[in-house]
Amino acid sequence: MLTNTFKKTALVTALGAASFVGFSQAQADDYVIDTEGQHAFVQFKINHLGYSYILGNFEEFEGQFHYDPENLEASSVEMEVQVNSLNSNHAERDRHFLSDDFLSAGDYPTATFVSTGFEPTGDNEGVITGDFTLKGETREIEMPVTLVGEGEDPWGSYRAGFEGSTMLTLADFGIDMSDFPEMMEELELYVTFEGVRQ
Amino acid sequence: MWRNTRSGWGLVSIFLHWLSALVIVGLFVLGWWMTDLGYFDAWYNLAPWWHRSIGMLLLFATLLRLCWRFIQPTPAAQGSRLERIAAHLGHTALYVLMLLVMVSGYLISTARGRGISVFDWFEVPALISHLPNQASIAGEVHWYSALALMLLAAGHALAALKHHYLDRHDTLTRMLNPARSRRR
Numbered sequence: 118m119l120t121n122t123f124k125k126t127a128l129v130t131a132l133g134a135a136s137f138v139g140f141s142q143a144q145a146d147d148y149v150i151d152t153e154g155q156h157a158f159v160q161f162k163i164n165h166l167g168y169s170y171i172l173g174n175f176e177e178f179e180g181q182f183h184y185d186p187e188n189l190e191a192s193s194v195e196m197e198v199q200v201n202s203l204n205s206n207h208a209e210r211d212r213h214f215l216s217d218d219f220l221s222a223g224d225y226p227t228a229t230f231v232s233t234g235f236e237p238t239g240d241n242e243g244v245i246t247g248d249f250t251l252k253g254e255t256r257e258i259e260m261p262v263t264l265v266g267e268g269e270d271p272w273g274s275y276r277a278g279f280e281g282s283t284m285l286t287l288a289d290f291g292i293d294m295s296d297f298p299e300m301m302e303e304l305e306l307y308v309t310f311e312g313v314r315q
Numbered sequence: 316m317w318r319n320t321r322s323g324w325g326l327v328s329i330f331l332h333w334l335s336a337l338v339i340v341g342l343f344v345l346g347w348w349m350t351d352l353g354y355f356d357a358w359y360n361l362a363p364w365w366h367r368s369i370g371m372l373l374l375f376a377t378l379l380r381l382c383w384r385f386i387q388p389t390p391a392a393q394g395s396r397l398e399r400i401a402a403h404l405g406h407t408a409l410y411v412l413m414l415l416v417m418v419s420g421y422l423i424s425t426a427r428g429r430g431i432s433v434f435d436w437f438e439v440p441a442l443i444s445h446l447p448n449q450a451s452i453a454g455e456v457h458w459y460s461a462l463a464l465m466l467l468a469a470g471h472a473l474a475a476l477k478h479h480y481l482d483r484h485d486t487l488t489r490m491l492n493p494a495r496s497r498r499r
Binding site for chain 2: 153272273
């Protein structure tokens with residue numbers, strides 16, 4: 118039986134759609150993060166004055182990863198986030214976050230993560246290392262990640278999904294938090310996504 | 316041949332009319348069927364992808380059709396004065412409902428600012444989004460206007476058959492044969 122993905126791809130090819138995002142060198146272990154069905158989230162959490170937390174997320178991003186259970190050391194991931202898509206359920210606060218007081222999103226509209234290494238630490242667990250670029254500053258960061266699950270989906274594709282989080286020190290990325298209480302100087306970045314195998 | 320005259324429809328209008336008829340009925344059936352699919356059905360994601368893609372292409376075709384309708388002559392209505400008035404109102408309502416169905420459908424998918432991918436070929440951008448309760452309200456409008464469009468289209472078809480078989484008018488044949496547009 119033809120899979121749905123194949124049917125769709127065949128149609129797109131038939132249309133001669135040059136814009137279709139394809140990976141010419143795609144292998145069986147290459148996955149594209151499912152932003153079409155939006156089974157993917159990039160979220161942040163930062164303390165507010167020591168009293169509570171502000172949660173927000175980035176609505177627009179894309180990425181792909183390589184994951185082979187037989188060769189975990191070769192795992193890799195790349196993501197690009199549109200900083201202007203930040204949403205913390207408060208338009209004026211979002212505008213402030215994006216301004217030159219914090220993210221300077223006009224000058225630095227994208228944040229990227231490109232992995233440089235992966236080290237398995239246990240069953241379905243590991244630490245991914247990579248170059249994280251935010252507000253024009255690139256730093257090496259480590260993020261512990263967990264394989265949540267993988268398998269066939271009901272629509273003819275194969276999926277694998279992960280989650281991970283790490284603490285970022287905002288000053289490392291040129292974001293001055295010295296006017297705020299100390300607990301606001303770092304934030305937690307949480308990422309979870311499903312990838313569809315290509 | 317291609318253009319309309321006062322006595323008949325040209326090929327462009329005839330083609331757009333029957334294409335719309337086919338696609339509209341098809342999209343209605345597809346929409347009805349796909350909204351009942353279970354999450355684990357193989358067509359759960361694919362059917363709406365077809366529905367959205369075809370719907371957007373139909374919207375563009377309909378806008379072209381309306382332009383053509385306005386710049387071209389319209390064949391004279393047939394029947395009594397009352398029938399002609401009813402026909403005119405009915406046709407206007409068909410166009411209004413078609414646009415309402417397609418625009419409301421567009422507003423469902425774009426309610427959160429994401430554009431609509433047409434066959435992964437190009438994207439129709441989201442022009443109006445983040446209105447209060449947009450997706451739900453547009454969804455209600457989409458369903459009821461589609462239902463109304465189906466009922467009116469059925470009336471439209473019955474009226475055409477009445478013209479053809481009871482009145483012996485060429486109302487239906489001139490929508491099938493562009494040669495009628497050449498007759499004076």
